[in-house]
Each structure stands twice: as C-alpha cells, then as structure tokens.
Amino acid sequence: MIKEEHLKIFESLGGKIIEGFPIINSQVYYTAQGTLYLKEPGVIMIAQPKIRIENTEEFLKGYQNEFEEYLKDPNKLTSGTQLIKFSAQLCYMSFGPKRTWNKDAERYFENIISSGHGSVLEHSYYTFLLYGISRSLTHELIRHRAGFAYSQQSQRYVSGNLIRFVERKEFQQDQELHRLFEMRIDKIKKEYDEIYNLLKEKQESLSILGQSDKEENSHLKTELRKKLNQCARAIFNNETEAPIVVTANIRAWRHTIEMRANNYAETEIRELFFRIFLCLAIVEPILFKDYEIIKYDDGFYGVKTKWKKV
Ligand SMILES: Cc1cc2nc3c(=O)[nH]c(=O)nc-3n(C[C@H](O)[C@H](O)[C@H](O)COP(=O)(O)OP(=O)(O)OC[C@H]3O[C@@H](n4cnc5c(N)ncnc54)[C@H](O)[C@@H]3O)c2cc1C
Numbered sequence: 001m002i003k004e005e006h007l008k009i010f011e012s013l014g015g016k017i018i019e020g021f022p023i024i025n026s027q028v029y030y031t032a033q034g035t036l037y038l039k040e041p042g043v044i045m046i047a048q049p050k051i052r053i054e055n056t057e058e059f060l061k062g063y064q065n066e067f068e069e070y071l072k073d074p075n076k077l078t079s080g081t082q083l084i085k086f087s088a089q090l091c092y093m094s095f096g097p098k099r100t101w102n103k104d105a106e107r108y109f110e111n112i113i114s115s116g117h118g119s120v121l122e123h124s125y126y127t128f129l130l131y132g133i134s135r136s137l138t139h140e141l142i143r144h145r146a147g148f149a150y151s152q153q154s155q156r157y158v159s160g161n162l163i164r165f166v167e168r169k170e171f172q173q174d175q176e177l178h179r180l181f182e183m184r185i186d187k188i189k190k191e192y193d194e195i196y197n198l199l200k201e202k203q204e205s206l207s208i209l210g211q212s213d214k215e216e217n218s219h220l221k222t223e224l225r226k227k228l229n230q231c232a233r234a235i236f237n238n239e240t241e242a243p244i245v246v247t248a249n250i251r252a253w254r255h256t257i258e259m260r261a262n263n264y265a266e267t268e269i270r271e272l273f274f275r276i277f278l279c280l281a282i283v284e285p286i287l288f289k290d291y292e293i294i295k296y297d298d299g300f301y302g303v304k305t306k307w308k309k310v
Pocket of ligand 1: 266
C-alpha cells in the first residue's frame with residue numbers, strides 16, 4: 001500500500017500519476033531577454049516493468065505437483081514486485097502451497113532486504129526522464145555505474161538555441177543573487193551566439209574548424225556544425241541544464257537514493273533523488289517500505305533506512 005505521507009508530499013510538489021506512471025514536472029521561466037531557465041528538478045517516469053506471469057504456466061505444470069496453483073494467487077502485486085518475487089522464488093522452487101503467498105509479500109521482501117540478498121532486486125528496471133537539473137548535478141549522477149544506463153543531451157549536437165539554465169535554490173531566495181543569475185545567463189547566451197557566429201565566419205581560415213558549413217552532404221554539414229558547437233560550448237557554466245534519461249534497477253536505485261537523498265549530499269542532487277524516491281515508492285511501495293522520510297533543518301527532505309546497500 002502506498003504510504004499516505006509519500007502521496008501527500010508528492011502532491012505538494014505538483015506530482016501526478018498518469019496510468020500508474022508518476023510525474024513531477026518543473027516550470028520553465030525566462031529572463032526579460034528571453035533566456036530560459038528552471039528552478040527545480042523535473043522527474044518523469046517513462047518506463048517500468050510489465051510482467052505476464054501466466055506465461056510460466058506450462059513450465060510450472062511440468063513439475064506435476066500443484067505448482068500451477070502459483071498462478072491462482074488471489075492477491076495481485078505490481079509487475080516490478082511480482083517479477084522480483086517470482087525470480088527469487090524460482091531459486092528454491094517455492095511455487096507450492098507452502099510458499100509465501102502474495103498477501104505476505106511485505107514480510108517476504110523484508111526478509112530479502114534485511115538479509116542483504118539484493119541481487120534479486122536487479123530484475124526490475126525503471127526509467128526516468130530528468131530535467132531542470134544542472135550539468136554539475138549530472139556530473140555527480142553519472143558516477144553511479146552499477147546497474148545504470150544514461151543518455152544525456154549533447155552540447156555538441158544540440159544548438160545553443162535549445163540551451164536552458166538551472167537556478168540554484170540559494171539564488172532563488174535572494175533578490176540580489178537572483179538578479180545576478182539572470183544577468184549571468186543572459187550574458188552567457190549572448191556570448192555563445194557571438195562566439196558561434198565568429199567561429200562560423202572563421203571556418204574558412206581556421207582548418208581545425210573544418211572547411212565550411214556550405215556543404216551539400218548532410219552528414220558533413222552536421223560534422224561541421226558540431227565543430228562550432230563543441231568550441232562555443234566552452235563558455236557554458238555549471239548552471240547549464242543537462243536533461244538526461246536514466247534507467248536503473250531497484251537495487252541500484254536504492255543504493256543511489258541512500259547515497260544522495262541525505263544531508264551529506266549536495267542540495268540539488270538531494271532534491272532530485274528525494275523526488276525519484278517518491279516516484280519509486282509510489283509505484284513499488286513494498287520495495288521501499290523500510291525507508292523513512294527525514295526533514296532536515298535546511299528545509300530539504302531526505303530518507304534513511306536501517307537496511308543500507310542491499
Ligand atoms: C556525499 C558525496 C560526496 C562525494 N564526493 C566526491 C568527491 O569529492 N570526489 C569524487 O571523485 N567523488 C565523490 N563522490 C562520488 C563517490 O566517490 C562515488 O564515485 C559515487 O557516489 C558512486 O558511488 P559508488 O562507488 O557506490 O558506485 P555505483 O556505481 O553506484 O556502484 C554501486 C556499488 O557497486 C559496487 N561497485 C561498482 N563498481 C565497482 C567496481 N568497479 N569494482 C568493485 N565494486 C564496484 C560498489 O560496492 C558500489 O558501492 C561523492 C559522493 C557522495 C555521495
């Protein structure tokens with residue numbers, strides 16, 4: 001069962017659930033000069049497991065000792081939880097009447113998590129589109145390797161026109177810091193355009209930039225544009241937005257949430273991982289039942305569990 005506290009905080013952040021997929025969107029703002037920026041992480045779950053447990057019928061029947069009864073469990077679990085439970089129960093062929101039934105799934109997972117048998121949690125994957133987060137955040141995020149897959153917006157392929165920025169909470173809360181932030185990103189945007197145009201002019205004379213972008217061949221044209229983008233982007237700062245698609249399994253998400261949704265972590269990444277935690281705990285409450293929410297003195301939320309790094 002989804003914890004009421006989780007839903008309440010999720011909704012207070014503007015979260016909504018569409019066909020079982022949680023979404024916390026982030027509003028886009030713009031300066032007087034039209035430079036786009038965001039103030040908080042956007043977290044959109046775009047994929048989660050889908051199980052068809054009935055497909056195991058022939059396999060279960062093949063043992064001729066009531067294993068097919070496994071499929072008649074009256075209590076349904078979410079796909080992600082059922083997938084892990086089935087996989088774990090396969091290890092001991094616990095499909096008979098004495099197995100742990102779905103009604104006792106919470107206890108079953110408490111045993112798995114408390115005894116550190118985390119490898120079974122690796123079966124269920126969840127994918128998020130994350131945006132409204134800075135390049136400095138994604139630099140920290142992608143340090144997490146085990147069980148993760150990433151696809152991040154390229155500053156070489158993507159033109160400077162599509163670049164947005166992220167304002168830190170500290171700057172949002174102070175008029176002067178906010179004014180300086182807006183001035184800074186306007187200046188960066190303007191300088192980017194100036195540098196890009198200058199580079200384009202010099203493409204003929206500077207061989208390192210390639211020949212020219214007047215090429216007919218579209219592949220070559222892209223290559224030449226990349227040479228301009230990759231040079232002009234040098235002036236982007238850590239506040240540049242870096243949208244990223246991240247896929248990870250439950251074991252990896254749990255470990256990373258524990259590392260990042262606490263007060264030792266940097267505040268922007270902490271805010272992001274708290275939102276990711278809420279989305280996952282709403283979709284898979286049993287798999288995150290051991291987590292407690294903490295509200296720190298600085299107003300940010302975090303989580304803790306006594307069963308770390310399963
Ligand atoms: C508060 C905080 C401050 C930090 N400060 C710094 C800093 O100043 N400088 C810096 O460089 N980094 C810093 N980091 C990053 C940190 O050192 C890790 O690189 C990052 O958190 C990834 O975590 P992980 O090592 O658990 O890797 P994950 O990829 O998340 O791996 C999960 C687990 O899998 C196992 N594993 C993964 N890969 C291997 C492997 N190759 N060999 C053996 N076991 C493996 C480990 O048990 C690991 O804990 C910081 C992180 C945090 C949370």
